[in-house]
Amino acid sequence: MGLLKDLEDKILIADGAMGTLLYSYGTDCCFEQLNLTHPEQIQSIHQAYIQAGAHVIQTNTYSANYIKLQRYGLEEQVKDLNSAAVKLAKKAAANGEYVLGTIGGIRGTGPSSLSIEEIKRSFREQLYCLLLEGVDGLLLETFYDLEELETVLEIARSQTSVPIISQISLQEVGVLNDRTPINTAIRRLEDLGADVVGLNCRLGPFHMIKTLEEVEIPKHAFLSAYPNASLPSYVDGKFQYEGDAEYFKNSALLFREQGIRLLGGCCGTTPAHIEAFSKELHGLQPITEKVVKKRPEPVAVREAGQKPEISLPGILKERRSVIVELDPPRKLDTSLFFEGAKALKEAGADAITLADNSLASPRICNTSLSSLAKAQTGVQPIVHLACRDRNIIGLQSHLMGLHTLGLHDILAITGDPAKVGDFPGASSVYDVTSIELIKMIKQFNEGVSLSGKDLGQKTQFTVGAAFNPNVKSLERAVQRAEKKIESGADYFISQPVYSEEKLMEFHDAVKGLPVPFYVGIMPLTSSRNADFLHYEVPGIKLTDQIRERMATFKDDPVSAAREGLQISKSLIDAASELFNGIYLITPFMRFELTAELTQYAYEIDRQQTRRIQNV
Template identity: 35%
Template sequence: MQRGVCLLLDLREKLDGRLLVGDGAMGTLLAARGVGYGHPYDRANLTHPQVVRAVHEEYVRAGARVIETNTFSANATKLALKNLGDRTREINVEGARLARSAVEGALPAGEDAIVLGAVGPLGRPLAPIGPIRPEEARAVFLEQAEALLEGGADAILLETFVDLAELKIAYDAVASLGVPVIAHKTFVEDGETLAEGLPGKVARDISSWGAEGLLLPGSNCTVGPQRMLGIAEAMASEVGPVAAYPNPGLPQLVNGVVRYNQDVGHFAEYGLKLAQAGARIVGGCCGTTPSHVRALAEALRDFEPETRSARRVSVSSPELETERAAVEPRTGFARKIKEGFAVAVEVDLPRGHDVSGVVEAAKALKERGVHAIDISDGARARLRMHPVAVARIVQEQAGIEVVAHMSCRDRNIIGLQADLLSAAALGVKNILAVTGDPAQIGDYPEATSVFDTDAVGLVHVLSKMNRGEDLAGNPIGEPPGFLIGASFNPTAEDLDAEVDKLRRKVGAGAHAFWTQPVFELGALERALEKIQDMDVTLLLGLMPLRSGRQAEFLHHEVPGINIPESVRKKLAELSAEDAPKYGVEVAQNLLAKAKPLVGGAYLMPPASMPHLAGDVVEAVA
């Protein structure tokens, strides 16, 4: 038997005029047959090899001629979370051997079948949203693919990729191996977005990546047969043959176990429609069983695909290859930063929901020449009102723009984007992206810290929205024109690391940087020397000190803050009445000297003394 004969020469040409039935889900069957829910299903290649092989054999006997290895989550990144990272190669080699052995043992004489080495996404976001750099991702994908081919896979299947950029990285990693690749984008978008032509654009983009005949686009998972039909039609109309692996429908949770629709007739009916639409490999994804595949194979038994000229795509679709240019920030405060010297003051929020004091402080500060009010987002993990809600109130009632801080601690990537869309709708367009303090140091130390991403990733999200799209590329309407702020600490203990992070924030799209409190000009000058190769606008952080006790606490107990000994000593000698005046004087003197070096000032007065910020502002009046 020739292994994978229909794929090894030319994917599209050999599939044009021929239809192949794929297999179905693996994890749900393994769970039901003794592996156990929550067990790392890929590990079953080592712990339950006979069970894995038996499932493969069932699919072959049901009519499947394209068999996927049980390795969807068997990359080193995911396996490391299960303390299996050092067994990556072994799990993948055995996964491919089991699938190959099952095919050779169950396939009728005279027929051939294909073993696809299944490779899924890394399970963690790529930089700048997450911690994994593209070069690291490529190495992980290549390691897995090499092991799958060593174990006997005919081709590589890249499946269930939501992020097209990650799919491209995975393809680039395995393309050098010289074997056919099937690349599946899973579509989580709603029907309205899909109707705008996204599947066709994706198909064109995928088809443009690889050598002719060695790359087939397709889709799997997330959607049921009906929605998959529209996706397959759109993709096939652009590039010719495609692959389609829908779920049988939407899942439901029954007694703690995920269940799917078992109406195999409906699945088979739409399998035929998928073939008529141009899918040349049709199988099933999550929730499908050998019964689904048997009904599918029966429905497709007499189907004869039309031979059509395979379409070749030589260039990437401009819609996906070229990112739309981000619009410039559209706020008055952004203009002030660009054209003059901008002054922002952070006003602390009280506990509870009465922010009338914040509004009054904002009014008074506006009269003294302040251009914007900063509202933090649960700084030090304290329970406070949502900064966007406060920003809306202050802007309406005090008539001054607000910079709303946005922390990554309390929201996953969905919640962060939802809050940013809300901010845009409410007219809160100045956003300072911060990673956030861990919940353990705050009011509720037992609370969960989310940290789906960090400040760099949040800057990237804001920049995407300024291009008129969310993180997944879905349109959000008119670009909001956010002013994207980020933080920078000129007095960081590891200044090189801090500068590297600033560089990544600039690359992600930050417009300006709010610094941590600075108390001596030399620290600022040393930091500026480090970043002189970048076009960076800084708002110098200034904290008018109110007492020697406060200065000692900040210097000794707060990381990243350094207060000269002379200042701390002088404050300790002064009375409670005179100390705040000296604190203002120190900040004024520093601001006067630093003004030519920075684009603005960011003042952080004591919570009970916002008026001190107004006193400092007199130095730039």
């Protein structure tokens, strides 16, 4: 009869999880690779679901796309893995069960730097592989990003007339990550040509049913639901799902009451869960009318009570601005740090920046020192926030803490990998890139968390981004800067520059960008310091001339420091003609050097102003 014809007057039972079931058996690899290496295992799971009562099964192809297979070095096997998966499912469906070609979402729950064009290319390849094998329909599942799902649905609809099931995944009841109400999203997918629309993954039966209570029965499509078994627990180094089949049996009629026509399972579900659905709904007709709960009107998000004292991007558009990096100490004595913060404030620095465990070496928490420095000296702190040390949960918690402390200026950075620091065996998290972190921070400024949850207040963060002018290809560096600007970067802070030629090249490369720059300048203290920076610190390069000048005083530390100051002053002279922002980096807590350079930078500015007035 056909899948859509059956759904007109039947509730069809779909299968359950594949990946988590394989994982529970002890498999921990690329599950799609098993289509070729262990086909009998995949086919036996299909058969188990069919025996449990499934009328619809899906191919083991959730991650069988170019982008996800790259993680395992299998990106050249897209066709083989998808083709094998369809053949296995069809072989199992010997009694006329429907086989859906599964394509999973690529963008996850966090912000993504993957472009839509990259996703389109990967999607099309997998789509054609599945269609060539003659699937009975397509299952687009676990899409947290509505833009991505709408994009791939349009492509799929333009290429085939087979039924398409489009399923959204939510982290919060009733709303997507971008705060789109679920009913609105369902209607949009129906308008784009989805034959079945619904939800899968993340939510268990309880919260999925609560979400479905806000969903109207579509006029031209059917509703589907694939709930998770439960939230996973972590026992003896493995994830476990503990939701039992009896619970699924008790929720089956509730799904029917919400108008569901296609009911299956997602993470943690087994043939026992599917059998529970099948037995409870056997012979029952789907409902055609329901009372829809109206979604509560969103509460207006309040502006933050405490606002930033000054706007660094605003200052840079009007006058010279000097900010100074003063790293948190490695040891617990903070007296020198606070002495430096006070001296830099008195020297006129607009702000001090505090690194986040630079070079992957542990230091006193920069948030703690920022809060104390602001309270004790009145200096404005810029808190570096690295992606290396915190997962998405930790980053969001950290942002909430910064807002609560009234610390509104952030430098979003990727962070040096753990292997370069004191503990090379430590894990580098990198749940997000610096570009994705910028997006996250800007979403907080809208009063919305990464999951789409209302934060109750809008944060007022100003976000700086890092720029390295010392790379081989400035063109590529500018392209990355443009992505950061698109994500919301308000200004840039550069790595230190050590030649006037590089300053000119740097200026010419970025002068067309719409946000201001702080030019990094770090005084050298010795010849060894110069060589170390040049040869061992990523992102910093010195000219031969600079290293030769410092080598002249390799046995005279006082003269070497004086020469380092002179080099920095000449660089400030050149930079002042090109940029309004000067970013001074304090070496080895020698804040007297950067305090002197701060005063010098402002004096240069005053001299330039007097010259203009006298013309």
